[in-house]
Amino acid sequence: MMTHGEVQRLDPALRRLIGVVLLGGIMGILDGSMIAVAADRLAHDFGTSLATVSWVSASYLLALTVTIPVTAWAVDRVGGRRLWLGGLAVFLIGSILCGLAWNVESLNAFRVLQGIGAGLVDSLMLTLLARAAGASRVGRVMGLMGVVGSSGPVLGPIVGGIILDSLSWRWMFLVNVPIGLLALALSLRIVPRDADNTAPVGRLDVIGIALLGPGVAAGVLALSQVAERGTFTSTWALAPLAAAFLLLGGYAWHALRPRRAAPLIDLRLFTRPSFAASVLVGGLVGLVTFASIFALPLYQQLVRGHDTFEAALLLAPLGIGSAISMPLTGRRSDRVGARLLALGGAILAGLSALVFTQIGPQTSQVWVTAASFTIGFGLGAVGAPTISSLYRTLPAELVPQGSSVLYMLNQLGASIGIAAVAVVMLTAGDGNPLSGFHAAFWTVAVALAVLILASNLLPGRLAPQEPREQPPAGSDTALAGAEEPA
Structure with a gap:
């Protein structure tokens, strides 16, 4: 730390x-x-x-x-x-x-x-x-x-x-x-x-709010219904999912068409490779983290027989591992960039997920605790460098938009992770909690394999740059922004 x-x-x-x-x-x-x-x-x-x-x-x-x-x-x-x-x-x-x-x-x-x-x-x-x-x-x-x-x-x-x-x-x-x-x-x-801001601030994109906010919320609602009902085919899940596709598709059309006022979230941000990689990795980290947080207490309760409070305490090593890792790797990323740190963390988390696919009711709690700690440490090593790379490579005036996109995708990733694990444990286990738990962590392992590949797209070591004046917010030059690192 x-x-x-x-x-x-x-x-x-x-x-x-x-x-x-x-x-x-x-x-x-x-x-x-x-x-x-x-x-x-x-x-x-x-x-x-x-x-x-x-x-x-x-x-x-x-x-x-x-x-x-x-x-x-x-x-x-x-x-x-x-x-x-x-x-x-x-x-x-x-x-x-x-x-x-x-x-x-x-x-x-x-x-x-x-x-x-x-x-x-x-x-x-x-x-x-x-x-x-x-x-x-x-x-x-x-x-x-x-x-x-x-x-x-x-x-x-x-x-x-x-x-x-x-x-x-x-x-x-x-x-x-x-x-x-x-x-x-x-x-x-x-x-x-707040400093006096003499630059004009555009009007609020009311149409964008009407499409983007409810669209994201409908997607989250659909995923929470999948987790609650254990199926994607329920009307309670399909209706908000369809609404999410329509609303978010409508927002994409709205944001990309020629217009005088700036959209709520400028989708041209995704043309910046470092930004696109950072938010993709951020979403996957949310998915894997909350999938693990959802599945591990169920193993402790349904397979090991612990009560709710004991299961919560036994989840603590995951949080401790991440809490130790994030300051270490975040500080290190200021010097070496995000790519190698995130890649190493994703590999460590992937190996930990594979350990969970092999444990049983008699496995020593020491091994379960160790694997919980290392998956948390690995995810922390991905998370902090990824967040810092996003802010380091965006112009200052685009940081609020970048923050919004990163946080939304992280929340969506968390919802997807919980929903996916809930469905897998219900359908793949055939009533056997341990089989369902193993299937859940095979799912987590697949997501971590994608995360390993995505980590290679993050920026590497940053070249020293002289301070320079930032271009006006919303301009094409601003979107080009800071130089892309190697």
Whole structure:
């Protein structure tokens, strides 16, 4: 991990900014996964079904996903600081209301509000830190941020289990209140004020929002329905999937046709090889990470007989491995580029996935823990260099758009990973949990083979470049932007 001395070598202002941004961001990251262990409790307390309770997670995820593309435009219109403070406030209000919810319908509505706040905060974490760090330090800062991001999906169920063991489910939301108030107070003092922007900001692409946000949300909803129902042929999955294709296809036509106003996300970004490779790898990392997080607790519960809280604790080595790896490789990528580090991490994760295809009910827990640690370490070695390469090779004015695309594809990858593993474990196991688990990790291994190939497309060592003035946002020159590394 980043040592104390290495943190101290960062500018004091940057160190403080990193701290307050990570404090604000950890709430949304934990809240997205913490609720997973509360489904039974919520169904019992509200007297409803698990299918209805599943919308407590789905409504949050859908609201978060829809908010992401709007952030790229709003950060220039409103300013990063104002938007960050607004996102924290919305998330805090949503958390309070969730803790006071009187039925499952009101909880779902308040989770939408909470998800909007999380969408703003999560997207701005990347943008604020990348802009403050600069190209020469973006790797180490993104690696440090990755500690929080990679630990959240693992720590969330553990924290949720601790709360549910002795307190009401309401405290899963109310615990955000002191953290949110502290983050708001520190942000008012530490997050730098937005510079006066004399450049004109284009009008909001309302048509783009109407197509892109719901299109991505429909895709996520379709995948969550596949995971819940165990089949792709259910009307509940096919209807939103068809809507996603129509809406996203409509957005592609809208964004690429000649027009005066800039689209919400300029698809010409994908003509930059380094950007296209980075977001592809980012999506695959999300897929493999959440597929593993979904499958490993089921092995511990269904094959080894552990309870929910024990299974959550035994998932911790994956998060620890990633938390150790991301700062190390992120910092290293500032000097050697992303390609070799990501390739090595993908190979290590692939070998770990193959180990999981061979374990059984009597396999020593030491080997299972070791494989969990190494798959997390390998994925961390892919994630941090990939994120830093995206920010290092994009012009500064395109960072918000790049952040939105990366985060959306990572979320989609996570949804695909969960859905794929759920379907495979249900259909390939024939009622045998161990066979289903093996089939799930063969699926993960195939995805990691694709990830190994995609890692070769990432930028290598960066040639030193003199600082130069960035071209105006949205121009063709801006899209050409920084030079492509070797």
